[in-house]
Amino acid sequence: xxxxxxxxxxxxxxxxxxxxxxxxxxxxxxxxxxxxxxxxxxxxxxxxxxxxxxxxxxxxxxxxxxxxxxxxxxxxxxxxxxxxxxxxxxxxxxxxxxxxxxxxxxxxxxxxxxxxxxxxxxxxxxxxxxxxxxxxx
Amino acid sequence: xxxxxxxxxxxxxxxxxxxxxxxxxxxxxxxxxxxxxxxxxxxxxxxxxxxxxxxxxxxxxxxxxxxxxxxxxxxxxxxxxxxxxxxxxxxxxxxxxxxxxxxxxxxxxxxxxxxxxxxxx
Numbered sequence: 001x002x003x004x005x006x007x008x009x010x011x012x013x014x015x016x017x018x019x020x021x022x023x024x025x026x027x028x029x030x031x032x033x034x035x036x037x038x039x040x041x042x043x044x045x046x047x048x049x050x051x052x053x054x055x056x057x058x059x060x061x062x063x064x065x066x067x068x069x070x071x072x073x074x075x076x077x078x079x080x081x082x083x084x085x086x087x088x089x090x091x092x093x094x095x096x097x098x099x100x101x102x103x104x105x106x107x108x109x110x111x112x113x114x115x116x117x118x119x120x121x122x123x124x125x126x127x128x129x130x131x132x133x134x135x136x137x
Numbered sequence: 138x139x140x141x142x143x144x145x146x147x148x149x150x151x152x153x154x155x156x157x158x159x160x161x162x163x164x165x166x167x168x169x170x171x172x173x174x175x176x177x178x179x180x181x182x183x184x185x186x187x188x189x190x191x192x193x194x195x196x197x198x199x200x201x202x203x204x205x206x207x208x209x210x211x212x213x214x215x216x217x218x219x220x221x222x223x224x225x226x227x228x229x230x231x232x233x234x235x236x237x238x239x240x241x242x243x244x245x246x247x248x249x250x251x252x253x254x255x256x257x258x
Contacts, residue, residue: 004160008244015248019256116141116202136205 036115045113051084055107063106073130142199144207147187152251164225167243171218217242
């Protein structure tokens with residue numbers, strides 16, 4: 001049994017190490033938060049629903065394209081759950097841009113009612129990518 | 138969407154049960170747990186014994202999260218436990234193959250479940 005205990009501990013140690021390395025890699029290749037604070041964003045979402053949060057600036061032209069793309073995707077859904085679209089001016093709400101590691105605009109998040117980030121995009125997202133993310137909810 | 142504490146509970150229980158089974162050399166636990174996960178994968182929440190147990194216990198409810206990743210983890214668990222079951226019963230006990238293809242996959246499920254239950258992985 002001692003031998004098995006050693007094997008078990010070694011297996012958990014190796015597993016934890018591998019997961020740690022993977023998490024580090026994931027954080028480097030996909031930086032940004034896993035959760036947004038819905039209170040920061042003045043969002044009150046019903047359970048089962050979600051929101052697109054788009055970080056923008058007043059001079060950001062592609063940001064308008066992002067909003068049109070989101071509106072188009074939401075309009076096409078056959079039986080949509082209520083989905084909010086909230087823009088955040090990264091210059092006016094600089095503290096949020098820093099907290100959520102916003103390095104470029106537009107940056108778009110799809111979040112659940114509790115703020116859990118389902119997916120995120122930089123620049124103008126592909127409509128199919130938005131639809132796929134909504135289907136994961 | 139599912140309660141975020143449900144997969145943590147299920148994975149923690151799987152890790153604990155498989156770890157104990159390995160320590161005490163109770164091979165039967167591997168196919169039994171595999172069948173429990175298979176019922177959940179094929180039958181959905183209604184046939185998920187671990188979810189039923191979770192609902193009965195006084196565990197605080199978590200926030201909703203996407204169901205797809207835990208479901209994928211269950212499919213992986215079923216696959217590895219099936220391989221482990223075949224290894225444990227078809228290969229000569231205590232041979233290298235028995236360790237590699239029997240307890241090996243079962244330990245992988247235990248480790249990955251344990252890590253998933255205790256971290257945000």
